[in-house]
Amino acid sequence: MLAVGPNGAGKTNLLESLHLGTQGFSPRTRSDAQLIRFGERASRVAVRGRRAGGAPIEIELVLGAADGRRARVNGAPLRAAEQLRAEVATLVFTPDRLAVVKGGPAVRRSYLDRALARLYPARAGLSTSYAAAVGQRNAALRRVALGFSTRDALEPWTESVAGLGAELVAARTDAVALLTPVFAERARELGLPDAALAYAAEPPTVGSLSTRLERDLERGTTGAGPHLDDVGIASGTRELRTYGSQGEQRLAVLSLLLAEAELIAERTGAPPLLLLDDVLSELDPQRRRVLAERVASRGQTLVTSTTAAALPTQPDQLLEVVPGEVRVA
Numbered sequence: 505m506l507a508v509g510p511n512g513a514g515k516t517n518l519l520e521s522l523h524l525g526t527q528g529f530s531p532r533t534r535s536d537a538q539l540i541r542f543g544e545r546a547s548r549v550a551v552r553g554r555r556a557g558g559a560p561i562e563i564e565l566v567l568g569a570a571d572g573r574r575a576r577v578n579g580a581p582l583r584a585a586e587q588l589r590a591e592v593a594t595l596v597f598t599p600d601r602l603a604v605v606k607g608g609p610a611v612r613r614s615y616l617d618r619a620l621a622r623l624y625p626a627r628a629g630l631s632t633s634y635a636a637a638v639g640q641r642n643a644a645l646r647r648v649a650l651g652f653s654t655r656d657a658l659e660p661w662t663e664s665v666a667g668l669g670a671e672l673v674a675a676r677t678d679a680v681a682l683l684t685p686v687f688a689e690r691a692r693e694l695g696l697p698d699a700a701l702a703y704a705a706e707p708p709t710v711g712s713l714s715t716r717l718e719r720d721l722e723r724g725t726t727g728a729g730p731h732l733d734d735v736g737i738a739s740g741t742r743e744l745r746t747y748g749s750q751g752e753q754r755l756a757v758l759s760l761l762l763a764e765a766e767l768i769a770e771r772t773g774a775p776p777l778l779l780l781d782d783v784l785s786e787l788d789p790q791r792r793r794v795l796a797e798r799v800a801s802r803g804q805t806l807v808t809s810t811t812a813a814a815l816p817t818q819p820d821q822l823l824e825v826v827p828g829e830v831r832v833a
C-alpha cells in the first residue's frame with residue numbers, strides 16, 4: 505500500500521495511528537497528549553483486519569480516558585494496551601530509526617532487546633528484570649558507600665545481576681545469531697555488501713563483579729555487564745556508525761527490519777505488518793526497486809511518500825492523504 509500526500513498532509517499521522525492501534529503505543533512519543541488532536545480530550549483508533557488463519561480481528565484503542573489507555577480486541581478489554589503486541593506484530597521504519605546505526609550504544613542495546621523480545625516472547629521480560637536488578641544493586645552500593653549498610657547486603661543483588669546478566673547476554677547472542685544471516689542476505693540484495701552484526705559480550709559473574717567491587721563502590725554504579733554492551737553493524741570492515749553514508753545507514757536499518765519481519769513470519773506463521781515512513785528518500789532508483797519488490801512479495805506493507813512516482817512498482821492500493829482525510833485512489 506502506498507500513501508501519498510504533500511508535506512504536512514498527515515501521512516506520518518496515519519502510519520503512527522496504525523502502529524498505535526496494533527501495538528498500543530506510538531513509535532515516536534510516550535506522551536498521550538501528543539497523540540490527541542489539538543483542542544480535543546480523547547482519541548480513538550479502530551483497526552479491522554484478518555489474522556493469518558483468516559479469522560477477523562477488530563481492535564479499538566482509546567486514549568485520554570480517565571483511566572488511561574483502553575484497548576479492546578474483538579470487544580474484549582485488555583488489561584494493558586501493551587498486550588496488543590501479543591495479538592498483532594507490527595514493525596516500523598521512520599527516519600528516527602536511523603539512530604539504531606548512527607546513535608550511541610544505548611539505542612542499539614534497546615533495539616536488540618526489543619527485537620529479542622519479539623523473536624523470543626518467553627524471554628521478553630529479561631532486559632527489564634536485568635535493568636531492575638542493576639538499579640537495586642546500584643542503590644545498595646550507594647548505601648554501603650555511605651555506611652548505611654554492609655557489604656554482605658550487596659550479595660543478593662550481585663547474584664541477581666550476574667544471573668540475569670548472563671541470561672540476557674545469552675538471549676542477545678541467540679538473537680544476533682538468528683538475525684545475522686538474514687540481515688546479510690537482505691543487505692546484499694539492497695547493495696550493501698558483507699553486512700554483519702557483531703555482539704561479543706562477556707556475561708557478568710559473581711566473581712567478575714566482586715573483583716571490581718571497590719571501583720563500583722566508589723562510583724556508586726555497576727561498571728560491567730550487558731547494560732554497557734554494544735552491537736557492531738558493519739559492511740565488510742567498515743563500521744557503519746562512523747563510516748556509513750546516509751543511504752548505507754538507511755539500508756542497514758531496513759535490512760534489519762526485513763530480516764526481523766522474515767524471522768517473525770517464520771516463527772509465528774504470520775508476516776508482521778510493515779510500516780515504512782519516508783523510506784524511499786535517499787535511495788537510488790535501483791535500490792528502491794529492490795526494496796519495492798521485496799516488500800511486494802511478503803505480507804502487508806504501508807509505504808508513505810510525497811510522490812507516487814517514488815515507488816518504482818505498482819502498489820496494490822494507493823491512498824491519497826490530504827489534511828484530515830485519507831482517500832482510496
Ligand SMILES: Nc1ncnc2c1ncn2[C@@H]1O[C@H](COP(=O)(O)OP(=O)(O)OP(=O)(O)O)[C@@H](O)[C@H]1O
Nearest residue numbers: 510511512513514515516517518538539540541542
Ligand atoms: N496532536 C495534533 N493535533 C493536530 N494536528 C497535529 C497534531 N500533531 C501534529 N499535528 C499536525 O499534523 C500535520 C500532519 O503531520 P504529518 O507528520 O502526518 O505529515 P506528513 O504527511 O507525514 O508530512 P511529511 O511529508 O512532511 O512527512 C502536521 O502539520 C502537524 O503539525
Ligand SMILES: [Mg+2]
Nearest residue numbers: 515516781782
Ligand atoms: Mg511524515
